[in-house]
Amino acid sequence: MKRGWHAWMAGCLAALLLTAAGCGGSKPQDSNAYTKENPLIVKFSHVTTADSPKGKAANRFAELLAEKTGGRVKVEVYPSSQLYGDKDELEALQAGNVHVIAPSATKLVGFNPSFQIVDMPFLFKNHEAVIKFWDGELGKKLMNSLESKNLQGLAMWENGFKVFTSTKPIAKPEDFKGQKFRTQAGKVLEAQFKALGAGAATIPFGETYTALQQGTVDGQENTWNNIDTQKYEEVQKYLLVSNHGRIDYIVLTNKQWYSALPEDIRKAFDESMAEATAYERELAVQLDKGSEEKLRGSGKMQVIDLSEAERENFVKAMEALYSEFEKTIGKEFIDGARQL
Incomplete structure (x- = not known):
């Protein structure tokens, strides 16, 4: 009797988790489910102003993704902590209540202490070394280290040297x-x-x-x-x-939600993120030099x-x-x- 009861409870828990994941933002694999009139909504929350490099890049990402999907995806950008602040945006992303955030790398130390690498004094010799690190195998390894927390690292967006x-x-x-x-x-x-x-x-x-x-x-x-x-x-x-x-940012998405995206939309998502990342980095360097x-x-x-x-x-x-x-x-x- 107990064994049957435990099996029933396990089944209920699994169903509950799947339901919660669905409410949190997991989407069906069918790309045809989304149209210009009924688009997939992607919520991008960040804490800086809309005219900061991060803010401008988030808006650029929204424009690119809408363009590449013919309007079948709509990215809603919430700057200046309008939706979530520093303290709660990570939990919101894990729960699927928001789909993309870009916290400072130091905010991820609780998940993986290795993200303190940005604080190590006189570690990176120059800007080129920073880019090589984050775009190389070591940077990707750090990004992927968050997968067990239902977080997927997408890119490094920079602020600059201190x-x-x-x-x-x-x-x-x-x-x-x-x-x-x-x-x-x-x-x-x-x-x-x-x-x-x-x-x-x-x-x-x-x-x-x-x-x-x-x-x-x-x-x-x-x-x-x-x-x-x-x-x-x-x-x-x-x-x-x-x-x-x-001072650099790590752009993150909800791994479960991201993995469930239709293949063509995920491809457009990745391409848009790559272009927005190049745009953000160039803008950040220009502003810092200015x-x-x-x-x-x-x-x-x-x-x-x-x-x-x-x-x-x-x-x-x-x-x-x-x-x-x-x-x-x-x-x-x-x-x-x-x-x-």
């Missing part, structure tokens, strides 16, 4: 000693500042300007474009062109460029992080990135 700013001199490693820097949450970032003899404070992005203005922290790390758009030059005197870490030129020309901050020997001093100061996080992130990923 630089340091402060109200105090920061031209060499010893200058950092005793200063406090705003940073995102993360063990690698905490260890980075500790290696420099500095303190780290996790402060929300939107509160950073006030924290700098009031002296709660001395400095911060960010991309040129973020520094420019947030007007940090008004409250920071020095900028060190360190290019020590990255912000760099603007900030250098403003005269409001002293911009400090590092020679190769000066850069090496910073690399040596943080060398201990590589052995400290080798097991957590993975020697394969760290060594692979350093060799590019």
Whole structure:
């Protein structure tokens, strides 16, 4: 009797999971089910503004997919956390309540600590190395590592390299000693500042300007474009062109939903994502360079460029992080990135 009851319960649970998956967005395999009048709806949620590189690329993806499918697929883009914010977008994607998101790579550390690779200081030598990593076998391996969580990595969309700013001199490693820097949450970032003899404070992005203005922290790390758009030059005197870490996004979809797409629609989806990715990366680089030129020309901050020997001093100061996080992130990923 018990065995029959357990079998009945297992069957009910399986049926419930299939029903939930269907409600969450799994679609039938029949491509003919979708027409211009009755399109497949794809919800793309992200937390940045519509005019950011991510926002513009999401809109471009929507246009491309509609074009490639003759209007049989409609992508609804929800910018600025209109649908889901940083804290709940991943759960929403796993549940199938949204179909595409593009969180910061650091938001995925809870699923796989290897995504902290973007925070490793002075790991990527240049922009070309970053692209080679994410588009190569190691990047694909990281993307695919999320499949057990019902998440499918699609592409890396970039923001850019980080630089340091402060109200105090920061031209060499010893200058950092005793200063406090705003940073995102993360063990690698905490260890980075500790290696420099500095303190780290996790402060929300939107509160950073006030924290700098009031002296709660001395400095911060960010991309040129973020520094420019947030007007940090008004409250920071020095900028060190360190290019020590990255801020990048990982575009994700619900694996179960994606796998159930009709073959022709999935092909159009992949092609649209590839084109939108190329567009986003080019735009991000242009905006970052534009912000760099603007900030250098403003005269409001002293911009400090590092020679190769000066850069090496910073690399040596943080060398201990590589052995400290080798097991957590993975020697394969760290060594692979350093060799590019």
